[in-house]
Amino acid sequence: MTRAQHFGWFLARGFGPHGWGTPALDWNYRWTEPRLYQESARVLEQAGFDLLLIEDAPSLGSPDTIDLRVRQAFGGPKHDPLLLAPYLFEVTRHLGVVPTVNPAASLPYTAARQFATLQHLSGHRLGLNVVTDTGSARHFGDAPQLGHDAAYDRAEEWLAGLRQLWGSWDDGALIADPARGRYADGSRLRPTRHRGEHFAFDGPLNALPFGTGGEPVIASPGGSGRGLAFAGANSDVQLALSPMDERSVRAYRERVHTAAIEGGRRPDDVRILFALEPVIVASAEEAERIVAGSRDPDDDALRRIADKQSSDLETDLTSFDLDKPLGSSVFGAHVSQGSIRRLVGDRDIETTPLRVLLSDLARLGRLTDRTGFVGTADEFADYIEELGEWGNDGVLLWGDLHPVTLHRTLDELVPILRRRGILRTEYVPGGLRANLAAF
Numbered sequence: 248m249t250r251a252q253h254f255g256w257f258l259a260r261g262f263g264p265h266g267w268g269t270p271a272l273d274w275n276y277r278w279t280e281p282r283l284y285q286e287s288a289r290v291l292e293q294a295g296f297d298l299l300l301i302e303d304a305p306s307l308g309s310p311d312t313i314d315l316r317v318r319q320a321f322g323g324p325k326h327d328p329l330l331l332a333p334y335l336f337e338v339t340r341h342l343g344v345v346p347t348v349n350p351a352a353s354l355p356y357t358a359a360r361q362f363a364t365l366q367h368l369s370g371h372r373l374g375l376n377v378v379t380d381t382g383s384a385r386h387f388g389d390a391p392q393l394g395h396d397a398a399y400d401r402a403e404e405w406l407a408g409l410r411q412l413w414g415s416w417d418d419g420a421l422i423a424d425p426a427r428g429r430y431a432d433g434s435r436l437r438p439t440r441h442r443g444e445h446f447a448f449d450g451p452l453n454a455l456p457f458g459t460g461g462e463p464v465i466a467s468p469g470g471s472g473r474g475l476a477f478a479g480a481n482s483d484v485q486l487a488l489s490p491m492d493e494r495s496v497r498a499y500r501e502r503v504h505t506a507a508i509e510g511g512r513r514p515d516d517v518r519i520l521f522a523l524e525p526v527i528v529a530s531a532e533e534a535e536r537i538v539a540g541s542r543d544p545d546d547d548a549l550r551r552i553a554d555k556q557s558s559d560l561e562t563d564l565t566s567f568d569l570d571k572p573l574g575s576s577v578f579g580a581h582v583s584q585g586s587i588r589r590l591v592g593d594r595d596i597e598t599t600p601l602r603v604l605l606s607d608l609a610r611l612g613r614l615t616d617r618t619g620f621v622g623t624a625d626e627f628a629d630y631i632e633e634l635g636e637w638g639n640d641g642v643l644l645w646g647d648l649h650p651v652t653l654h655r656t657l658d659e660l661v662p663i664l665r666r667r668g669i670l671r672t673e674y675v676p677g678g679l680r681a682n683l684a685a686f
């Protein structure tokens with residue numbers, strides 16, 4: 248039976264100058280102003296999407312490699328997506344907006360109050376993508392940088408603190424009854440006191456309780472064992488970056504569900520959205536042509552990929568000979584192991600020429616043979632329907648947030664998904680949490 252799924256859009260390079268280096272720049276891509284994003288948020292809502300998720304990194308990275316991040320705008324500048332959210336809420340009524348937040352960057356009381364304010368302002372449509380980036384520690388005080396797992400521990404303490412503060416107002420604390428001449432009952436506010444490993448604060452929170460709309464939705468993207476344990480114990484939405492064949496999808500879902508049970512929750516408490524970057528084209532012939540055209544990238548194409556990789560890896564790949572192996576010694580200790588794995592794949596870094604590694608990244612694949620995500624709208628609908636047969640909850644389509652990109656991706660796909668009953672045509676009242684729970 249066809250299964251309805253949830254759809255999200257992932258603004259994968261954050262609130263930054265996406266148009267740079269693309270023809271969209273000439274389509275008035277004024278990234279610092281809200282209008283472009285507002286137009287796109289309306290499109291996503293018209294399409295029946297549950298949410299828009301906005302990537303973020305508060306830091307430009309290591310002091311020595313900042314130029315690699317900014318020279319082609321791959322790693323910055325990035326403005327704060329939390330502050331973009333109200334502009335998007337203003338022009339929509341149902342779409343959830345999920346900015347990325349970093350537990351190192353704001354104290355629990357401040358964060359709880361700001362998020363509570365936005366949750367009310369938006370009619371319960373706020374979500375928070377909680378990430379555990381450790382490299383930006385130096386911007387937020389003089390505490391030493393945490394290790395991978397310790398950063399998840401801190402995120403858990405932070406989130407528990409937020410939830411404790413959000414729960415400051417017991418049932419009956421808010422009266423707001425002119426007949427009784429009483430707005431609230433202070434004796435029903437909890438004098439929360441937290442002294443933990445990473446944070447210390449007192450409550451109660453000076454913000455209204457959420458009522459039936461509930462707390463902001465928590466999303467998380469971590470894929471490590473510790474990351475999945477965090478999701479199982481805490482998240483409403485888990486973002487999955489995993490191979491998307493049947494076995495891997497089922498195995499990934501099983502791991503998240505087990506983590507939920509171990510975290511004292513039900514498997515169904517976590518919606519899992521698989522992230523993919525679609526290239527939707529008009530015909531199978533066009534798809535074949537695009538895939539074939541990416542097979543032997545020229546030096547210009549490789550240079551662009553090297554620029555992006557230089558930003559992610561904080562290592563200048565453009566200064567190396569394309570026809571010689573890189574060797575692992577070029578990467579300093581500050582470089583993310585995950586980013587190195589993405590560059591190298593299954594190859595041997597000591598013997599494989601850089602050209603081969605970059606060409607692997609440049610190559611696109613056909614959706615029909617599951618080597619990539621180039622396909623027609625019908626092929627994508629077939630694939631998403633198949634994901635649903637494997638129990639999948641939803642899909643996170645990833646790209647920039649220019650209206651042209653959205654229309655190119657969605658105009659044909661949305662009607663097909665709706666005809667098949669995979670994509671919602673109506674929202675339920677109650678905000679993001681209610682819509683995620685609707686099926």
Ligand SMILES: Cc1cc2nc3c(=O)[nH]c(=O)nc-3n(C[C@H](O)[C@H](O)[C@H](O)COP(=O)(O)O)c2cc1C
Nearest residue numbers: 302303347378379380468469470471474486488522
């Ligand atoms: C779909 C998706 C979105 C992500 N968004 C962000 C983000 O906005 N900011 C960030 O610092 N990391 C982001 N990440 C990276 C993760 O937070 C995390 O650093 C990475 O998955 C490594 O964590 P792990 O070791 O638990 O897998 C994202 C990852 C995925 C798959």
